Amino acid sequence: xxxxxxxxxxxxxxxxxxxxxxxxxxxxxxxxxxxxxxxxxxxxxxxxxxxxxxxxxxxxxxxxxxxxxxxxxxxxxxxxxxxxxxxxxxxxxxxxxxxxxxxxxxxxxxxxxxxxxxxxxxxxxxxxxxxxxxxxxxxxxxxxxxxxxxxxxxxxxxxxxxxxxxxxxxxxxxxxxxxxxxxxxxxxxxxxxxxxxxxxxxxxxxxxxxxxxxxxxxxxxxxxxxxxxxxxxxxxxxxxxxxxxxxxxxxxxxxxxxxxxxxxxxxxxxxxxxxxxxxxxxxxxxxxxxxxxxxxxxxxxxxxxxxxxxxxxxxxxxxxxxxxxxxxxxxxxxxxxxxxxxxxxxxxxxxxxxxxxxxxxxxxxxx
Numbered sequence: 001x002x003x004x005x006x007x008x009x010x011x012x013x014x015x016x017x018x019x020x021x022x023x024x025x026x027x028x029x030x031x032x033x034x035x036x037x038x039x040x041x042x043x044x045x046x047x048x049x050x051x052x053x054x055x056x057x058x059x060x061x062x063x064x065x066x067x068x069x070x071x072x073x074x075x076x077x078x079x080x081x082x083x084x085x086x087x088x089x090x091x092x093x094x095x096x097x098x099x100x101x102x103x104x105x106x107x108x109x110x111x112x113x114x115x116x117x118x119x120x121x122x123x124x125x126x127x128x129x130x131x132x133x134x135x136x137x138x139x140x141x142x143x144x145x146x147x148x149x150x151x152x153x154x155x156x157x158x159x160x161x162x163x164x165x166x167x168x169x170x171x172x173x174x175x176x177x178x179x180x181x182x183x184x185x186x187x188x189x190x191x192x193x194x195x196x197x198x199x200x201x202x203x204x205x206x207x208x209x210x211x212x213x214x215x216x217x218x219x220x221x222x223x224x225x226x227x228x229x230x231x232x233x234x235x236x237x238x239x240x241x242x243x244x245x246x247x248x249x250x251x252x253x254x255x256x257x258x259x260x261x262x263x264x265x266x267x268x269x270x271x272x273x274x275x276x277x278x279x280x281x282x283x284x285x286x287x288x289x290x291x292x293x294x295x296x297x298x299x300x301x302x303x304x305x306x307x308x309x310x311x312x313x314x315x316x317x318x319x320x321x322x323x324x325x326x327x328x329x330x331x332x333x334x335x336x337x338x339x340x341x342x343x344x345x346x347x348x349x350x351x352x353x354x355x356x357x358x359x360x361x362x363x364x365x366x367x
Contacts, residue, residue, distance in 0.1 A: 001036055001037065001038045002036065002037050002038075002119045002122045002123040002365070003034060003035070003036040003037075003119060003365075003366040004034070004035055004115050004118035004119040004122070004363060004364065004365045004366055005032045005033065005034040005035070005098075005115055005118075005363070005364055005366060006032060006033060006035075006110075006111045006112075006113075006114035006115035006117075006118060006157045006158070006362070006363035006364075007028040007029050007030065007031065007032040007100075007111055007157055007160055007360055007361070007362060007363070008028070008029050008031045008032065008033075008100040008106035008107050008108055008110070008111045008157070009026050009027060009028050009029060009106065009107045009110065009111075009152075009153055009156035009157055009160070010026065010027055010029055010106065010187070010189070010316065010325060010357055011024055011025065011026040011027075011152065011156075011316060011317075012025045012026070012027065012165055012263065012279075012325070013025050013256075013259055013260050013263045013278060013279065013282055013314075014026075014152075014256060014257070014259075014260040015256065015282060015286060015314075015315075015316065015317070016206060016252075016253065016256070016286070016290060016292070016318075017170070017253055017256050017257055017260070018149075018150030018151060018152035018168075018170045019148070019149065019150035019170075019207050019210075020150075020170075020210050020226055020227040020228060020253050021170050021171035021225075021226035021227070021228035021229075022170055022171070022227065022228050022253060022256070022257040022260070023167065023168070023169060023170070023257050023260040023261060024152045024167075024168050024170065024260065025165050025166070025167055025168075025178070025260050025263055025264065026152055026153075026155070026156035026165065026166055026168065027156065027160060027164065027165045027166065027180065027359035027360075028156050028157060028159075028160020028161075028359065028360050028361065028362045029106065029160075029357045029358065029359070029360055030357070030358065030360045031098070031099050031100045031101075031106060031355070031357070032098055032099065032100065032111060032115070033096055033097070033098030033100060033108065033111040033112050033115045034096060034097060034098055034115060034366070035094060035095070035096040035112070035115035035116045035118075035119045036094065036095050036096070036119065037092050037093075037094045037116075037119040037120055037123045038092060038093050038094075039090060039091070039092050039123060039124075040091045040092055040093055041091070042090070042091030043090055043091060044060050044061040044062045044090065044091055045058070045059070045060055045061075045091045046058070046059055046061070046091045046092045046093055046094070047059070047093045047094070048072055048075050048076075048093075048094045048095070048096075049093075049094070049095040049096075050071055050072075050095075050096060050097070051095055051096065051097035052097045052098070053071070055071075057070070057072045059072075059076055059079075061079060061083065061089055061090075061091065064076050064077075064079060064080045064083075066144045066145075066146075071112075073140075073144040073145050074109055074112050074113050074116070074140060074141070074144070074145060075094065075112070075113075075116050076144060077139075077140030077141070077143060077144025077145060078113055078116055078117060078120070078136065078137060078140040079120075080140070080143070080144060081136045081137075081139045081140050081143070082120065082126065082136060085128075085132075085136060087124070087126050087128070088124070089120070089124055090124070092120075092123065094116065094119070096112060096115065096116070098111065098112075098115075101191060101353065101355070103193075103195040103321065103322065104189070104191045104317075104322050104323050104355075105316050105317025105318065105321075105322030105323050106189075106317075106323070106355075107153040107156070107157065107317075109141065109145070109153070110137065110153035110154045110156070110157045111157050113137040113140060113141070113154065113157075114133065114137060114154060114157040114158050114362075114363045115363060117133045117136065117137055117363070118133075118363045118364070118365055119365075121133070122365055130158045130159060130363075131173070133154070133158060134151055134154045134155055134158055135151075137154045138150075138151055138154055147203065147204070148203075148204050148207055149203075150170060151168075151170060151173070152168060152170065155168055155175070156168075156362070157362055157363055158362050158363050159175065159362050160359065160360055160361050160362030160363075161177055161359070161361060161362065162359060162360050162361050163179065163180055163181075163358075163359055164177040164178060164179055164180055164359050165177070165178040165180045165267070165359060166178065167260070167264055170228075171226065171228045178264055178267060178268075179267070180267065180359050181267075181270070182272060182327070183270060183272055184329055184330050184331070185272055185311060185327050185328060185329055185330060186327075186328050186329075186330050186333050186356060187325065187326070187327060187328075187356070187357050187358065188325075188326045188328050188333065188336070188337070188354055188355070188356055188357075189316070189323040189324070189325055189326070189354065189355045189357055190300055190323060190324045190326060190340060190344075190352055190353075190354050191322070191323050191352065191353040191354070191355070192294075192296040192297060192300065192321055192322065192323065192324070192344075192350070192352075193350050193351065193352070193353065194294065194296050194321040194350070195320070195321040195322065202292060202319070202320065203292075203318050203319075206249060206290065206292065209245065209246045209249045210227050210246075210249055210250065210253060212246050213227065213230070213235075213242060213246050213247075213249065213250040214226055214227060214229075214230065216238060216241050216242055216246075217230055217234060217235070217238050220237075220238055220241060222234055222238075227250055227253045227254065228257065230250065230254060231254070232251070232254050232255075235247070235250050235251065235254060248288075248289040248290070248291075249289065249290060251289055252285045252286070252289035252290045253290075255281075255285060256282060256285060259278045259281060259282060262274075262278055263275055263278050266278070272311050272327060273311055275311065275312060275327070276310070276311030276312025276313075276327045277312060278312065279311075279312030279313060279314040279325065279327065280301070280305070280312050280313065280314065282314045283297075283301050283313065283314035283315055286314070286315055286319065287315075290319075292315075292318065292319025292320060293315050293319060293320075294319070294320050294321060296321070296344075296348060296350075297315040297319075297321070297322075297324060298315075299343075299344070299347055299348075300313070300324045300340065300344065300352075301313045301314060301315065301324055303339075303340065303343055304326060304340075307332075307336060307339065309328060309329040309331075309332035309335075309336060310326055310327065310328050310329075310336065311327040311328075311329075312326075312327045313325065313326045313327070323355075337354055340352060340354075341354075
């Protein structure tokens, strides 16, 4: 048996920029999924068990097709991409479980994919690099799950490093580790426990809207291949050719890329106050320009603005639910959580789980 784990991730700043070839600033976290693989005697038959759900599916590697609305599509899709890449798999029995809350925006899907990839790589002597796995796991999401995600989640789960963020350039596919020292602040996630049905469909819609802006700007004579190449001045020059909606989408992405680089500068200078202000800017950009927030997320972020011990807060992840990310003074953490939980329950009648998160190591082979 081969066992590996891969972590979930947070993204400090740089939301919805990855599929626009922009900058992101993620970190792997201590919450993880562990995946075990045991080869069996079959040439192509196997099983996968989701331990936390108590569910098992059977599969045939020679006839892999997506199963509607099933968690198994992540692993089946990965097997499909491995075989398409020219590598050989034989029958195996796999199982996984973990402590990443589902639907919280912490990328449990990438953790599942990357833990499975790491275990399968060792079990079947595939000898693929982390970069190869990053693309294969992304393709699995695209082709079997139906989410046209960027590379950030898989990248962060594979490359995480304890006490470091990663400044990832999604255009040139390179990165640098950024030391993460919050001084006397904690990073706390608050889980709205809502996941509005819009999340998946609107994610793909946003991607199409951004691509539409690029197409218009290119047709008007600019040499651009993604929103990463579009400067604000160029966007404004093309204003009359763009609807209000897609103009706002592009405006947000361009401004967010600049915020990521400012955030790295603030971290290098230990300026947590300015970093927190960038988080608020990101949230209101996501709310007003990108329009992927919801009333529960907005309530939590706006409520923190009346708490002096909070340096900054924002919604995190694809949107329409999931978690807010909060920079909170360590000495005030307990009082902060009490206030937030009471206020949220009074407003929505929903309990408010919280998670302390810190940058941790990426996907690792355990045995």
